[in-house]
Amino acid sequence: MDDVESTRSELLSQVAAAADLDALERIRVGELGKKGRITALMKGLAGLDADARRARGQALNAMKEEVVVALEARKAALADAALDARLASETIDVTLPSRPERRGRIHPISQTIDEVVAIFGEMGFAVAEGPDIEDDWNNFGALNIPPEHPARQEMDTFYLPGYLPGERAGEQEVRRMVLRTHTSPVQVRTMVSQPPPIRIIAPGRTYRCDYDATHSPMFHQVEGLVIDRDVHMGHLKGCLTEFLRAYFRIDDLPVRFRPSYFPFTEPSAEVDIGCSREGGTLRIGHGADWLEILGCGMVNPLVLQNCGIDPEQWQGFAFGMGLERIGMLKYGIPDLRTFFESDLRWLRHYGFTALDVPSPVTGV
Numbered sequence: 001m002d003d004v005e006s007t008r009s010e011l012l013s014q015v016a017a018a019a020d021l022d023a024l025e026r027i028r029v030g031e032l033g034k035k036g037r038i039t040a041l042m043k044g045l046a047g048l049d050a051d052a053r054r055a056r057g058q059a060l061n062a063m064k065e066e067v068v069v070a071l072e073a074r075k076a077a078l079a080d081a082a083l084d085a086r087l088a089s090e091t092i093d094v095t096l097p098s099r100p101e102r103r104g105r106i107h108p109i110s111q112t113i114d115e116v117v118a119i120f121g122e123m124g125f126a127v128a129e130g131p132d133i134e135d136d137w138n139n140f141g142a143l144n145i146p147p148e149h150p151a152r153q154e155m156d157t158f159y160l161p162g163y164l165p166g167e168r169a170g171e172q173e174v175r176r177m178v179l180r181t182h183t184s185p186v187q188v189r190t191m192v193s194q195p196p197p198i199r200i201i202a203p204g205r206t207y208r209c210d211y212d213a214t215h216s217p218m219f220h221q222v223e224g225l226v227i228d229r230d231v232h233m234g235h236l237k238g239c240l241t242e243f244l245r246a247y248f249r250i251d252d253l254p255v256r257f258r259p260s261y262f263p264f265t266e267p268s269a270e271v272d273i274g275c276s277r278e279g280g281t282l283r284i285g286h287g288a289d290w291l292e293i294l295g296c297g298m299v300n301p302l303v304l305q306n307c308g309i310d311p312e313q314w315q316g317f318a319f320g321m322g323l324e325r326i327g328m329l330k331y332g333i334p335d336l337r338t339f340f341e342s343d344l345r346w347l348r349h350y351g352f353t354a355l356d357v358p359s360p361v362t363g364v
């Protein structure tokens, strides 16, 4: 039995001395595996007589059991130690101030859209969208801009090659495809596809063949449309005055409604805000001057009719404005073309951080 005892003490001290999980595994495989020492001792039992075999077998089993238990215990201890070491070396100081992220910037046009959506969202407006490629019925016809109307030339439309088949019942003519010249076709799409009451804004890209400091062939507008049974000009004035004061963050910003003409509204108005141009610099707020900022009006009954809404039952107002324009005015950006030049220095200067999220609570 001495060999059992010496094997036992040798293996137990090997296990105790194992420095890591790999060393432990080598012992387990080497000593307890098929070709291991304990297995060899077990095989030797076959040559013994019954009594000796029972006594030696018990001793061998007890020894094997003891080694297995020691292996498990050592393994658990080593795993604990390894975890402690990781915890000690991988600590992070959660009290460190965050590193300012200098690279990413929100483009001013995205920020302006978010601001406009936040303000009108508070007033219960939903956001509607439409495609950049429109047919000329949605972009012009339904909005009471007939084929010979000068607005079609004034808008310097990009016409696309090809035609769309007409979709109106009984309609014979084909429709030309255009890059939408304004967001007003989203009014048409909304009225055709959902029953009133309607309260939407439609921000998005628009296109005109134009290029100078205040025009770019691609720019952005936001359209607004409210249709209900008894909406009147007072609602229009209140809504837009509220919006402009919230947007420019001037509680008593002077707002003026000036009669104007749009084919899709009747009556129509242009809206000016108070400003001063003293010393050649434009300052929004109080002053002797006015600055034109947007167009609006009561939706022309012909437009309602074109979109399948009964003008005897429903009426409403609409408005539209340029997003670059209001962004330029608020953030002092002098040239509209720079919005689309992808100049990183410009974006770092005029851009916003991801944490400047406009909301009615944090302000716009």
Ligand code: DAH
Residues within 6 Å of the ligand: 181, 182, 183, 184, 223, 224, 262, 264, 265, 294, 295, 296, 297, 318, 319, 320, 321
């Ligand atoms: N669609 C006009 C434009 O692009 C802007 C506009 C004016 C929209 C008056 C409207 C409106 O909805 O009522 O110049």
